[in-house]
Every structure is written in C-alpha cells, then in structure tokens.
Amino acid sequence: MTAEIIDGKAFAAGLRARIATLVPAFEAAAGRVPGLAVVLVGEDPASAVYVRSKGKQTREAGMASFEHRLPADTTQAELLALVDQLNADASVDGILVQLPLPKHIDEQAVLLRISPEKDVDGFHPVNAGRLATGLEGFVPCTPLGCLMLLQDKLGSLSGLDAVVIGRSNIVGKPMAALLTKASATVTVAHSRTRNLPHYLKHADIVVAAVGIPHFVKGEWLKPGATVIDVGINRTENGLVGDVDFESAASVVGAITPVPGGVGPMTIACLLRNTLVAAHRNAGVALEADAI
Ligand SMILES: NC(=O)C1=CN([C@@H]2O[C@H](COP(=O)(O)OP(=O)(O)OC[C@H]3O[C@@H](n4cnc5c(N)ncnc54)[C@H](OP(=O)(O)O)[C@@H]3O)[C@@H](O)[C@H]2O)C=CC1
Numbered sequence: 001m002t003a004e005i006i007d008g009k010a011f012a013a014g015l016r017a018r019i020a021t022l023v024p025a026f027e028a029a030a031g032r033v034p035g036l037a038v039v040l041v042g043e044d045p046a047s048a049v050y051v052r053s054k055g056k057q058t059r060e061a062g063m064a065s066f067e068h069r070l071p072a073d074t075t076q077a078e079l080l081a082l083v084d085q086l087n088a089d090a091s092v093d094g095i096l097v098q099l100p101l102p103k104h105i106d107e108q109a110v111l112l113r114i115s116p117e118k119d120v121d122g123f124h125p126v127n128a129g130r131l132a133t134g135l136e137g138f139v140p141c142t143p144l145g146c147l148m149l150l151q152d153k154l155g156s157l158s159g160l161d162a163v164v165i166g167r168s169n170i171v172g173k174p175m176a177a178l179l180t181k182a183s184a185t186v187t188v189a190h191s192r193t194r195n196l197p198h199y200l201k202h203a204d205i206v207v208a209a210v211g212i213p214h215f216v217k218g219e220w221l222k223p224g225a226t227v228i229d230v231g232i233n234r235t236e237n238g239l240v241g242d243v244d245f246e247s248a249a250s251v252v253g254a255i256t257p258v259p260g261g262v263g264p265m266t267i268a269c270l271l272r273n274t275l276v277a278a279h280r281n282a283g284v285a286l287e288a289d290a291i
C-alpha cells in the first residue's frame with residue numbers, strides 16, 4: 001500500500017473543537033446556546049445509532065440537542081405538525097429529519113415544510129437552488145465535509161479533473177456543484193454511464209457515492225489520484241465503502257477509509273451549519289472564515 005490515508009475522524013474532531021470554542025461568544029451575544037432538533041420516525045437501528053451520535057456530539061460542542069423519536073406509524077400530518085412547531089420555536093436553530101422516512105410519508109413534502117433558514121441538512125429546494133446559483137445558503141453536510149477534506153489535502157482544486165459517481169440530491173449533485181464552484185472540471189457518473197473506467201482514468205479527484213460495496217476498483221483509477229469514499233455499506237464483513245480499498249490504496253495518492261473518513265465529517269458539518277444558522281437566526285455576526 002502506498003496511499004496516504006486521509007484521517008476524517010481526526011479532521012472532524014478538530015472541526016468540532018473549533019466549533020465548540022465559538023459557542024460561548026454566541027451565547028454571550030444571543031443569551032442562549034445554538035439548538036439542533038433531530039427527528040427520527042420509526043425504529044431503524046442504523047438511524048437510531050446516527051441520531052444518538054448526533055445528539056452526543058451536539059451536547060459536547062455546548063449546543064442544545066432536542067431529540068424527537070416518533071413511532072413508525074406516525075402520520076404525515078403529525079410529522080408536518082411537529083416540523084411546524086420546530087419552525088416556530090426560537091430555541092431551535094436547525095432541524096434535521098432523519099432519512100429515509102417510512103414508505104407512507106412523502107419525503108419531499110416533509111423537506112419542503114422545514115424553514116430554509118433552519119434547514120441545516122441543506123435538503124430544501126431553496127437551499128439547493130442557492131447552492132446552484134451561488135447564493136449563501138446551507139450546503140448538505142456530506143459533500144461539504146468531502147470538500148473540506150479535499151481542500152485540506154490538495155489546497156486549490158482549480159483546473160483539476162474530478163469525477164463524482166452518483167447523482168443523488170443529498171450527495172452527488174451538491175458535491176458536483178461544490179467542485180464546480182471550486183473550479184474543478186467535473187464529470188457526474190451514474191448508473192447509465194457507459195465506460196466509467198474511461199472517465200476515472202483521467203480523474204485527479206474521485207468522489208464515490210454509489211451505495212455498492214467495493215464498487216470502484218484500483219485498476220480503474222489514475223495513479224496519484226485523491227479518492228473520497230462516501231459509501232456506508234453494512235456487510236457481513238462489517239462496514240465497508242464504495243471503493244475497493246485494498247486495490248485502490250496501491251494505486252492512488254490519498255484515500256479516505258470507511259469507517260473513519262467521510263462519516264464523522266458529516267456530523268461535524270451538521271454542527272457547523274447549526275452554529276451558522278444560530279448566528280443568522282439571532283442576528284449575531286460570525287466572521288466569514290471562522291470555521
Ligand atoms: N458518509 C456519510 O455521511 C453518508 C454516506 N452515504 C452513503 O453514500 C452512498 C450513496 O448515497 P446516496 O447518494 O444517498 O445514494 P442513492 O442510492 O440515492 O444514489 C446512488 C447513486 O449511485 C448511482 N449508481 C448506482 N449504480 C451505479 C453504477 N453501477 N455505476 C455508476 N453509478 C451508479 C445511482 O445512479 P442513478 O441515479 O442512475 O440511479 C445514483 O445516482 C451510500 O452508500 C450511502 O449509505 C450517504 C449519505 C451520507
């Protein structure tokens with residue numbers, strides 16, 4: 001193995017520590033701490049783990065965590081009523097409704113109901129539109145975390161060739177928008193892409209968000225490339241990414257591991273977005289490059 005392992009877990013811990021240092025000044029100015037509400041519908045064990053972990057890290061950063069666990073048979077109307085209540089609650093700066101939702105609930109309807117100013121996931125179409133048009137807004141946490149790791153590793157991304165594998169609203173599309181904004185030349189690949197290895201062979205940056213264990217093979221990659229593995233796949237061999245780590249690590253220059261790569265960055269960026277939301281909602285200034 002020759003590749004550098006990008007330590008997302010350590011980077012995320014540093015980011016959370018920086019966020020925690022900014023909370024007391026906010027509290028002094030606003031008379032309250034930033035608040036994040038997390039809503040979990042149903043009993044999905046993986047989702048329950050994330051929600052617990054988000055709550056713990058929110059409190060560790062000095063922020064208030066409001067956790068709402070609703071039964072799997074909660075109606076859409078009941079969930080929308082809770083979102084309305086959280087939108088109106090001045091102690092709540094950020095609202096996250098854990099996805100996926102049970103089948104009987106229309107996910108888009110719920111995401112549309114969250115106030116864009118409290119949408120710390122960045123999933124509301126208003127925030128997607130802001131990102132697409134270059135306006136200030138909330139950027140989805142996973143691609144924001146990937147961008148931070150890339151800029152930390154590479155400095156400027158200007159002119160680099162990037163391939164994003166996946167075009168979902170929560171990872172692939174916003175990732176492509178962020179890389180384009182950072183002046184990379186971006187190709188978005190998906191399930192209809194013909195000859196993915198052809199594109200990967202030229203890519204200085206690869207972001208894999210596919211949802212298929214070990215999908216990306218080392219032999220497809222450009223020597224020296226930087227690879228960000230977003231995949232979270234639970235297999236009988238434990239948690240694995242979308243990149244075949246063993247074969248990739250002998251070819252590329254740097255790669256994120258799973259676990260310990262992008263996952264911890266997602267939660268750290270959620271806290272970052274919540275801190276930013278709190279400042280905006282309370283009308284307290286935050287230095288542009290504070291975090
Ligand atoms: N680390 C973290 O914090 C997070 C991790 N994840 C993980 O990231 C992965 C992706 O998540 P998400 O974006 O929500 O997943 P989706 O299922 O919404 O999207 C997967 C994308 O992969 C594409 N795809 C599927 N098969 C292929 C193929 N054979 N070749 C090329 N592209 C393909 C799909 O194409 P098409 O559009 O044509 O169907 C789709 O665009 C999952 O493993 C998920 O668990 C997700 C969120 C956060």
Ligand SMILES: Nc1nc(=O)c2c([nH]1)NC[C@@H]1CN(c3ccc(C(=O)N[C@@H](CCC(=O)O)C(=O)O)cc3)C=[N+]21
Nearest residue numbers: 050096097098099100121232259260261263264266267
């Ligand atoms: N509204 C909403 N927002 C989300 O951001 C959201 C969501 N719904 N639904 C599910 C996905 C997935 N996701 C992860 C967050 C942290 C880790 C994480 O911390 N992973 C650890 C390992 C954790 C473990 O062992 O299970 C790691 O990769 O090291 C993973 C995945 C956020 N998501």
